[in-house]
Amino acid sequence: MKKNNLEEANLSNEEQDIDLTTKSDQSTLSDQSTLDFEAKYKRALADYQNLQKQTVRERIETIQYANAGLLSDLLPIYNNLKMVVTEAGASTDAWLEGVRLVVKQFKEIITVAGVAEIDTSGIFDHNTMEAIGEEVTEDEKLDEAVFKEVMPGYLLNNKLLIPAKVVVYKLKK
16 A cells, blocks of 8 residues: 555656656746747837838928928029029119019028029039030040030029039040
């Protein structure tokens, strides 16, 4: 009988060991599951935060470039007014003084709106300029340089709005 009690006690201990092993496996699975859920939560949270940032950037960009169409339509008028003032030279007619004031106001308004005139001096830049003609030169230093600006170009918040139209030097061959 003592032997049977010992065997039962041994079996009971083995069952407890198996039960403890199962509980530790379950605990490990539970811990792993918790870690998986935590990782998924962090990823989802990061995605959401990135979406919020992207939405804010897109709204800012939309606001910055909302007037691009209107400005594209108005800038040729501004260019024409500048040409009138340039062609009139040093004349002091009253109407010409009025046009000069309009040009000055126009420039102030477009500057506040984020418009900047493209600098066409120096080497031809295909990103901001459109070559509409060539001037032949024998000077290698002038090759691909801008000979003259035909129409000014404009940037809106550092993005091309209207390309500058220029004549470019081309090396004589």
